[in-house]
Amino acid sequence: MAEQRDFEEFLEKFRRHHDVMVQELHRVIVGQDAVIEQILAAIFTGGHCLLVGVPGLAKTLVVSTIARLLDVEFRRIQFTPDLMPSDITGTTVLEENEQGRREFRFVEGPVFTNILLADEINRTPPKTQAALLQAMQEREVTVGQTTYDLPEPFFVIATQNPIEQEGTYPLPEAQLDRFMFNVMVDYPSLDEEEEILRVTTSGESPDVRKVLSARSILYLQKQISQIAVSPLVISYVARLVRATRPRDPAAPEFIQTLVDWGAGPRAGQYLIAGAKAVAAMDGRPNITIDDVRRVAIPVLRHRLSTNFQAQAEGMTTDDIVEKLLDDVPEPNVPKYE
Numbered sequence: 001m002a003e004q005r006d007f008e009e010f011l012e013k014f015r016r017h018h019d020v021m022v023q024e025l026h027r028v029i030v031g032q033d034a035v036i037e038q039i040l041a042a043i044f045t046g047g048h049c050l051l052v053g054v055p056g057l058a059k060t061l062v063v064s065t066i067a068r069l070l071d072v073e074f075r076r077i078q079f080t081p082d083l084m085p086s087d088i089t090g091t092t093v094l095e096e097n098e099q100g101r102r103e104f105r106f107v108e109g110p111v112f113t114n115i116l117l118a119d120e121i122n123r124t125p126p127k128t129q130a131a132l133l134q135a136m137q138e139r140e141v142t143v144g145q146t147t148y149d150l151p152e153p154f155f156v157i158a159t160q161n162p163i164e165q166e167g168t169y170p171l172p173e174a175q176l177d178r179f180m181f182n183v184m185v186d187y188p189s190l191d192e193e194e195e196i197l198r199v200t201t202s203g204e205s206p207d208v209r210k211v212l213s214a215r216s217i218l219y220l221q222k223q224i225s226q227i228a229v230s231p232l233v234i235s236y237v238a239r240l241v242r243a244t245r246p247r248d249p250a251a252p253e254f255i256q257t258l259v260d261w262g263a264g265p266r267a268g269q270y271l272i273a274g275a276k277a278v279a280a281m282d283g284r285p286n287i288t289i290d291d292v293r294r295v296a297i298p299v300l301r302h303r304l305s306t307n308f309q310a311q312a313e314g315m316t317t318d319d320i321v322e323k324l325l326d327d328v329p330e331p332n333v334p335k336y337e
Contacts, residue, residue, distance in 0.1 A: 007223075007226070007285060008285055010223055011280060011283045011284065011285055012283050014220060014223075014224075014280055014281075014283070015280075015281065015282065015283035017211060017212065018040065018280075018281045020211055021040065021069055021211050021212075022036060022040075024069055024208040024209060024211065025062075025065055025066065025069060025208065027206040027207075027208060028061070028065045028206055028208060029058060029061065029062055029065060030188065030192050030195045030196045030199065031188050031189065031192035031195075032058070032062060032185065032188075034183075035051070035062060035183055035185055036062065036066075037278075037281070038181045038183045038274075038295070038298050039051075039062065039063070039066060039157065039181075039183065040066070040277070040281070041181070041274050041277035041278060041281070041295065042155065042180045042181050042274075042277075043066075043070075043153075043155055043217065044217075044220055044221060044224055044277045044280065044281075045180070045221060045224060045225070045273040045274065045276065045277045046153065046155075046221050046273075047155075047179075047180025047181065047270065047273065047274075048136055048155055048156040048157065048158075048178060048179045048180055049155075049156075049157045049158070049179060049180065049181045049183055050121075050157075050158050050159075050160060050171075050176070050179040050181070050182045050183065050302065051063070051157065051158065051159045051160070051183045051185055052159075052160045052161075052162050052182060052183065052184055052185065053159075053161075053162070053184065053185030053186065054161060054162070054163055054187075055161060057185045057186075057187065057188075058185075059159045059185050060076075060117065060119060060159060062185075063115070063117045063157045063159075064076070064117070065208060066115070067115045067117075068207075068208050068210070069208050069209075069210060069211055069212075070114075070115070070210065070211065070212050070213075070214075070217065071210040071212065071213040071214065072114035072115055072153070072213070072214045072217070073113045073114045073115070073151065074113060074114065074115045074117070075110040075113040075115075075116055075117070076110075076116075076117040076119060077110050077116065077117065077118055077119065078119045078120065079118060079119060079120050079121050079122075079123045079124040079128070080123055080124060081123060081124060081125065083124045083128050084128060085127060085128050085130070085131035086109065086143075087109065087110075087128075088109050088110065088111050088128065088131045088132065089109045089111055089131050089135075089141045089143055090106060090107050090108045090109035090111070090112070090141070090143060090148075091106075091107055091109070091143070092104050092105065092106050092107070092143060092144060093105055093107055106143060106146070106148070108148075109141075111131075111132070111135050111141060111150065112141075112148075112150060112151060113151065113154075114151055114152075114153055114154060114155070114214055115155050115157065116135075116154075116155070116156050116157070117157055117158075117159070118132065118156055118157070118158035118159070119158075119159050120159060120160065120161060121158040121159065121160055121171065122160050122161070122168045122169055122170060122171060123168055123169070124169065125169055126169055126172065129169065129171060129172075129175060130175070132156060132175070132178075133174070133175060133178065135150060135154070135156070136156050136175075136178040136179075137178055139152070139154050151214075152214070152218060153214060153217045153218055153221065156179075158179070173305070176302045176303070177264065177266055177302075177303060179302065180270045180273070180274065180299065181270075181274070181295075181298040181299060182298055182299075182301050182302035183298055184298075184301075184318075223280075224276050224277060224280045225273075225276065227276040227279055227280060227285060227286060227287060228285065228286040228287075229272055229275075229276070229286070229287055230286065230287075232289070232330075232331055233272070233275070233287055233288070233289060233292060234272070235331040236289050236292060236328070236330055236331055237268045237271045237272055237292055238268060239328055239331070240268075240271070240292070240296065240324065240325075240328050241262075241263050241264075241265070241267050241268045241271070242262075243255060243262075243324055243327070243328050244259065244262030244263045244267075244300065244303070244304055244324065245259075245261070245262035245263070246259045246260065246261070246262060248262075252324070252327050254320070254323060254327075255320070255324070257309055258306055258307060258309055258310035258313070258315055258320060259304055259305065259306055259307065259310070259320065260305045260306070260307045261304075261305045262303070262304055263300055263303035263304065264303070267299055267300060267303050270295075270299045271292050271295060271296065271299050271300075272287070272292070274291075274292075274294075274295035274298075274299055275287040275288075275291035275292045275294070275295055276291075277295075278291045278294055278295060279291050289330055293325055296321055296325055297318055297321050297322070300317070300321045300324075301317045301318055301321060302317070304317045304320060304321070306320065
């Protein structure tokens with residue numbers, strides 16, 4: 001009973017911290033509430049984010065402001081066609097020590113940080129993109145015959161421009177699956193755009209104060225992972241993920257018609273993790289099916305491969321996920337006699 005009370009007090013304290021973080025962010029960022037919520041949800045659960053949007057929508061500004069809000073190390077890599085894997089992971093150099101002997105020394109690359117902004121990640125060839133795979137999954141980097149652990153916490157937040165095709169290299173499915181959320185950054189509303197113009201042309205330079213340290217983030221991740229998940233929610237998540245696979249008997253007819261391949265088990269893990277973050281940010285000790293639905297689109301949109309039929313009908317993966325959320329029913333609650 002005391003543990004439950006302590007946990008509820010933690011959640012209430014965390015909710016207040018989250019509200020302060022959002023208020024601080026909005027001193028610099030106008031609007032983009034959903035984008036901010038999804039990035040923070042990924043950070044609080046140890047996930048990575050892919051931000052997709054046309055130029056000029058403050059994708060980089062959002063990430064750099066969040067990094068200033070957190071008392072952690074932040075580095076940015078501008079991905080270009082000539083970027084090499086060693087430019088990310090680091091390299092071994094031959095140098096002379098104090099005794100006059102030559103020896104090899106590993107020089108860390110920018111991946112050795114807490115928050116890594118991979119700007120325009122689709123502008124670099126697959127060989128360099130793949131340099132992030134081990135870092136994103138195992139939180140370590142292998143150079144030569146030595147494996148180096150990355151600092152904790154570690155997050156990759158990548159940006160991508162969806163409208164440019166020349167000189168770009170689409171991320172392979174294996175790497176897309178490493179991202180917890182695919183966050184779509186949309187145009188601002190009229191009121192928001194007027195506010196952006198007012199703030200950015202007034203000469204003001206608002207600053208944000210640091211709210212959380214690296215140790216605090218690790219503690220929050222551990223506590224949020226302990227949020228209760230009922231068998232009902234687990235059953236719903238499993239059914240939802242399996243319904244995205246066209247060869248599964250439970251897949252709806254429109255999935256079999258419009259989708260070539262669906263989401264894997266990692267999608268279900270991220271649905272539950274994202275729902276836990278949403279519940280914690282609301283100060284609740286358990287998650288609901290509505291929490292799962294709240295994070296379903298950013299978790300699933302990059303894990304479905306649509307076919308020509310979907311393109312002919314003008315159906316995007318977002319449309320298909322929304323239709324799936326309407327189609328997959330909630331599991332029946334067993335009745336006790």
